[in-house]
Structures are given as structure tokens and as C-alpha cells.
Amino acid sequence: MSRDIAVAPLSEQRFHQPDRAVVHSILAGIILAMFLSALEQTIVAPALPAIGKSLADVDDLPWVVTAYLLAATVATPLFGKLSDIHGRRAILLAAIGIFIVGSLACAVAPTLWLLVVGRGLQGFGGGGIIPLAQTIIADLLSPRERPMAQSYTSVMFMIASILGPVLGGVLTDHLHWSFIFWINLPLGGIAMVMTSRALRQLPRHDRPHRLDVLGVSLMVSAAISLLLALDWGGVHYPWTSWQIVALFAVSIVLWASFAGRLLTAREPFIPLSILGGRLTSAITCAGFFSIGTIIGITIYSPLYCQMTIGASASVSGIALIGFMVGATLGSLLTGRLLTRLNHYMRVPIVGLVVAIGTLVVLAVYSGQLSLGAFTLLLMVLGAAIGPMYQTSTIVMQNAVKPHQLGTATGTLNFFRLLGGALVVAVFGAIVLGSSGEQFGSPSLAGLGTQPAEFAIAFRFVFLAAAAFLAIALACLFAVEERPLHGPARLVESGID
Numbered sequence: 001m002s003r004d005i006a007v008a009p010l011s012e013q014r015f016h017q018p019d020r021a022v023v024h025s026i027l028a029g030i031i032l033a034m035f036l037s038a039l040e041q042t043i044v045a046p047a048l049p050a051i052g053k054s055l056a057d058v059d060d061l062p063w064v065v066t067a068y069l070l071a072a073t074v075a076t077p078l079f080g081k082l083s084d085i086h087g088r089r090a091i092l093l094a095a096i097g098i099f100i101v102g103s104l105a106c107a108v109a110p111t112l113w114l115l116v117v118g119r120g121l122q123g124f125g126g127g128g129i130i131p132l133a134q135t136i137i138a139d140l141l142s143p144r145e146r147p148m149a150q151s152y153t154s155v156m157f158m159i160a161s162i163l164g165p166v167l168g169g170v171l172t173d174h175l176h177w178s179f180i181f182w183i184n185l186p187l188g189g190i191a192m193v194m195t196s197r198a199l200r201q202l203p204r205h206d207r208p209h210r211l212d213v214l215g216v217s218l219m220v221s222a223a224i225s226l227l228l229a230l231d232w233g234g235v236h237y238p239w240t241s242w243q244i245v246a247l248f249a250v251s252i253v254l255w256a257s258f259a260g261r262l263l264t265a266r267e268p269f270i271p272l273s274i275l276g277g278r279l280t281s282a283i284t285c286a287g288f289f290s291i292g293t294i295i296g297i298t299i300y301s302p303l304y305c306q307m308t309i310g311a312s313a314s315v316s317g318i319a320l321i322g323f324m325v326g327a328t329l330g331s332l333l334t335g336r337l338l339t340r341l342n343h344y345m346r347v348p349i350v351g352l353v354v355a356i357g358t359l360v361v362l363a364v365y366s367g368q369l370s371l372g373a374f375t376l377l378l379m380v381l382g383a384a385i386g387p388m389y390q391t392s393t394i395v396m397q398n399a400v401k402p403h404q405l406g407t408a409t410g411t412l413n414f415f416r417l418l419g420g421a422l423v424v425a426v427f428g429a430i431v432l433g434s435s436g437e438q439f440g441s442p443s444l445a446g447l448g449t450q451p452a453e454f455a456i457a458f459r460f461v462f463l464a465a466a467a468f469l470a471i472a473l474a475c476l477f478a479v480e481e482r483p484l485h486g487p488a489r490l491v492e493s494g495i496d
Helices: 020-040 045-054 062-086 088-107 112-140 146-174 184-201 213-232 242-264 278-309 313-340 346-364 371-385 388-398 402-435 442-449 451-477
Strands: none
Touching (some): 020 112, 020 146, 020 184, 045 112, 062 088, 062 213, 062 402, 112 146, 213 402, 278 313, 278 371, 278 388, 278 402, 313 371, 346 371
16 A cells, blocks of 8 residues: 655656746735634624624523634645645635635524524634645745745734734624624635636646545544533533543544544545654644644733733733734744745744743743733744744645645644644633633633732743643754755745
């Protein structure tokens, strides 16, 4: 039984070089599509109270968020694999189309559970957009050019992260909560038209493959069971309850079955060369812990400001903006460095060392920092750890054949999202353990009355984050540094 090798010979790694106008047209279309997906992850939060009141269902509101995240997580590897089979253009248009249909379903939903169904459709389409866009960048540009293009997407993510809550609040207060979904229809239509035209000129690397339906089903079911356990544990049920224990047990059995399927399937859903290769497995592990830590810090930084500093909910968002600005600036700098350095792995390694040191400082001085000092440290942390997004993507794509780009990129994004779920669950268990309260209960508003207790809890949160990054750093040392081939035209042309 033959297996694909992890790296194609240089003779196979030839990159079709479209002219600059085509490059710009394709990048504009896919960045708009990515913006829609990123925006929808943050724009809903300010509208949740209005949605619950309008649809007369407050108890089930968390499903509006959970449905999107679950669907997006399971969609990432599936759409990546399908794009390797049927081509990027058709699958990206399908993902945008599903996202638009889901947005329409959300906008007209008469009940909360129909809204949840619409959010699931949105998440399924949005979860496919991100890895497909990253894969298209890999098809379009040589490895040496990709860092700059990936840095542009980092700027887009920062804008979406900051604009989402603001836009969601404005539309909800001055129009109606449904407009946070209605705006996706014209923007999605524009993105579909732009990508449909531009991607006709994209070089194609798709090959006939079989879709391992059983393998997909096992992996999706295992992921859903694990995500539900991590999402509900300590929130809706105690960690030791039979419901959470059963979900973990089911997930373990399904993951084991999926592993067996990978070893026995004629053409497994994820090639063993991706999961089993030293480089690809090491960079996936590094992405799992580093990106997971970014997600956890993003969620818990505002809570630190409220619980230990006593800042209001709106003021606590300043610290998060500082983190996102740092991450974006670090990503832009990394994009320039990766295109110029031969020993490019030194960039993320130095970044993680700085990030670990910053987290240790946060742990030591937890509860003693002003809002300004905390924001400044978060900016440094973001600049140091943020570049792991593009570095992990570029290293993974540089290690596989062109016809495996979709599967490899989707797999990496899948495990990065799983890492986020795990890190958030660990952080939540630490904070909740110090309060003795159920997270999300009505008593959350009073958590800031015990700043000393929560300062101690967040000290362990920052130490846990440092430990996760130390694991990621160890994985980076196991990554073989392979040359990024091709010209750096985006830098040489002066458009960076």
C-alpha cells in the first residue's frame, strides 16, 4: 500500500506566476471572504441579550455561539480535503454560498433554535472559508512570497476582531439585531463574484481522490464529543458528572477508531504523511498549543481586567485591543523577516521565548498591575506569539505536495481550534476553581469583588499559558528548517 511522501521534489514544486493584477484581484476576493468569517465570530456577542429578549429564550443563548464554533471546527479539515479533490474555486464558492444561506436563515429565524440551526450553517461555511483562503494563497504564491500575504490576513483579522463587537452593538441598538446577519448577504455576494472571476486564473493542483466518509464521520463525531465536554464541563455540569465523563469516554473511543481507520483505509481522510511525518506533526503540535494559548488569552484577558483591576466591561476591551495590535504588528514584521532570512525558524523561536518571559512577568505581578501596564505587557505578548499563525501555516504548506495543500491546511486549522478549546477549558477550570461558582451564572457580575483571590487564580492561568508555550517551543526545535523556495516578488515589487 503506497503512501504519499511528505515533500515533493523541487522539480514538482513549480509555481505558476500570474501577473500582479491577477494576484491582487484574487487576494482582495479571498481576504473579503475571510473578513466575513472572522467578523461573524465576534459581531454576535453584543447582540445576545437583545436576541434572547426578542426570541423569548435566554437559557439557550450559549448555543448561538457554540453552534457556530462546533460547525466551523468540523468544517475546516473537510473543506480542505474537498478542495484537493474538486479544486479550490468550486469549494470556496460552495463555502461562501453556505455562509450566505446560513446568514439569511439567522436573519429571519422566528425562534432561537432555528437561529441556532442558521448559526450552524454559518459556521460550516465560515469554517471552510479560512483554510481554503490560506490554501489559495499557497497555490498562488511561492513559499518565499506567502509570509507577506499571510501578514495581510493578520491585519484583516485584527480589524474584524475590533470592528465586530462595535458594529454588532451599533446595529443592535440603532436598527435590529437581525442586521448583523443581513449585512452578510451583500458582502457575501460581492465576495462570491470577486472570487468566482479571479479564481478562474488560479493554477490547479487537484487530483482524483476518494473521500473517506467513514473516516470523516469518526473524526467529526470525536471532535464534537470532545468540544461539548470541554464547553459544558464546569459550566453546565461538574467535571466529574456522568454526562462529562461519558462525553470524554465516547470521544476517546471515537478517536481510537479514527486512528484505526487511518491505518487501514485505502486512502485515509488525512494522509499518514501529514499526521505521521516528523515536521508536519511537530508544527501541528506547536500550532495546537501556541494558537490555543492565543485564543485563551483573548478570552480571559478582559476577565482579568474586570476581576483583578476592577475595570468596566468596556474599558477592559482596551487590553484586548492592545493584544491584537501587538499580534498584528508582530505578524507584519514576521512577514518581512521570513521573506528575507534563510534561517527563518529563529523568528518564531525567539518570539516564543519572549512570550514565555512575558507570561512569567504577568504571573509574578498578577494583581499588582495597572490597566496601562497590563495592556503594554499584552501588546508585547501579542507581538511575540501572534506570528505563530502565519509561521505554522507556511511551514506546514512548505512540507507537503501541491495536491495535499488543502488537506494539510485544513488539518492544521482543525487542531489549532481544538487546542483553543482545550486551553480555554483549562483556564476556565483554574478561574472557576478559585471562585467556587459556575461560570456564566448570575453571580458573574460580582466576581470582581474578590480581586485578591482572582489575582492568585490568574497567576496560575499565566503560568499554565507559559507551560503550553514551552511545549510549543519544544516542538519548534523538532521542526526541520527547509528552504522557502521561489522569488519574493511581493517584497521586490514594493507593494508590501
